[in-house]
Amino acid sequence: MSRKINFYAGPSTLPVDVLAELKKNIDEYQGMGLSLIETSHRSKEYDAVHNEAISLFRELLNIPEDYHVLFLGGGATLQFSMIPMNFLPAGRSCDFTLTGTWASKAYADTKKVGKVEVLFDGKDSGYTTLPESLEVHKDAAYLHITSNETIGGLQWQKWPEAGNVPIIADMSSDILSRPLPVEKFAMIYAGAQKNLGPAGVTIAIIRKDLLERCPDSLTAYLNYRTHADKNSLYNTPPVFSIYAMMHVLRWVKKQGGAEAMDRLSREKAAIIYNIIDESNGFYTCPVEEKSRSRMNIVFRLKNEDMEKTFIAEAGKRDMLGLKGHRVVGGCRASIYNSMPKEGVQQLADFMKEFARDRT
Numbered sequence: 001m002s003r004k005i006n007f008y009a010g011p012s013t014l015p016v017d018v019l020a021e022l023k024k025n026i027d028e029y030q031g032m033g034l035s036l037i038e039t040s041h042r043s044k045e046y047d048a049v050h051n052e053a054i055s056l057f058r059e060l061l062n063i064p065e066d067y068h069v070l071f072l073g074g075g076a077t078l079q080f081s082m083i084p085m086n087f088l089p090a091g092r093s094c095d096f097t098l099t100g101t102w103a104s105k106a107y108a109d110t111k112k113v114g115k116v117e118v119l120f121d122g123k124d125s126g127y128t129t130l131p132e133s134l135e136v137h138k139d140a141a142y143l144h145i146t147s148n149e150t151i152g153g154l155q156w157q158k159w160p161e162a163g164n165v166p167i168i169a170d171m172s173s174d175i176l177s178r179p180l181p182v183e184k185f186a187m188i189y190a191g192a193q194k195n196l197g198p199a200g201v202t203i204a205i206i207r208k209d210l211l212e213r214c215p216d217s218l219t220a221y222l223n224y225r226t227h228a229d230k231n232s233l234y235n236t237p238p239v240f241s242i243y244a245m246m247h248v249l250r251w252v253k254k255q256g257g258a259e260a261m262d263r264l265s266r267e268k269a270a271i272i273y274n275i276i277d278e279s280n281g282f283y284t285c286p287v288e289e290k291s292r293s294r295m296n297i298v299f300r301l302k303n304e305d306m307e308k309t310f311i312a313e314a315g316k317r318d319m320l321g322l323k324g325h326r327v328v329g330g331c332r333a334s335i336y337n338s339m340p341k342e343g344v345q346q347l348a349d350f351m352k353e354f355a356r357d358r359t
């Protein structure tokens, strides 16, 4: 059976080498007479996996010592609640940039917990632009940004300046796709299922001093300090997701790390954007050029009928998931770290041919 090419926004494709490794170890793990996912999360075998995943993260993203790396449940979505519960004290307010669907979801949850000031709202432009600069409130508890808007196809290419105000970033859909100045952020979080592995685990990288804010009134799971104190083993972690993620991280390291992912993602995105830009308007990208995402490429054809045909024809050629999110319509190609360049080239060839046959 030939493998389909997965352009879905998530869960994403995984490297075939990683899938092979998982398959090999699912029946039996290291002579235990059990698979890893049947054993205790307190076993020495699992402990080694857990700690290797954490240390690979530290190595690949160059995470300084004064940051915790936490593995949590509940998806990036639970972070929308936990962040304000832990880091937005009563009587203070935080700053937000509304750059698309995900930032807006985080904002809606934050507003239920405390006060929020909106520094930028891309709504009027249909969420096709990012701010040039921000006037961050000096007394803001933190500034929240969404580094890559998965649905709108926008990505911050230059990090905002916030002075002494901690920056918290949702990097669910572009973490580890480029080197990061981690010290610019107080917290970075990401669900695993786009760039890091299968769904089930959420990564939170948190500067240690921020934990002083976590209120004792919070229940155990919702308090970041609980997880930091127990090395993310307070309760049963999603062991399979973390195990798979460890293999993805090993794979990224083998490819050459964040720098290699950066280079590859630039090359892959350029292949598709070039087709769009050189199509004489057959394909259009609604996002301003300087904010285009290298992970999620959003584009339109002349009309919805043509888009339907495009998506159906692509499906016949084993290319899946090219339909845009229902909120914005159109087409979208999600090309995360694990998408091979050959998959992108196949899409590019099809786009060229599809346009040629109709102009």
Ligand SMILES: *Cc1c(COP(=O)(O)O)cnc(C)c1O
Binding pocket: 010, 074, 075, 076, 077, 078, 102, 146, 148, 149, 150, 170, 171, 172, 173, 191, 192
């Ligand atoms: C997918 C996504 C989320 C939601 O992640 P879950 O793990 O499904 O909760 C949040 N933010 C961004 C930017 C995303 O792409």
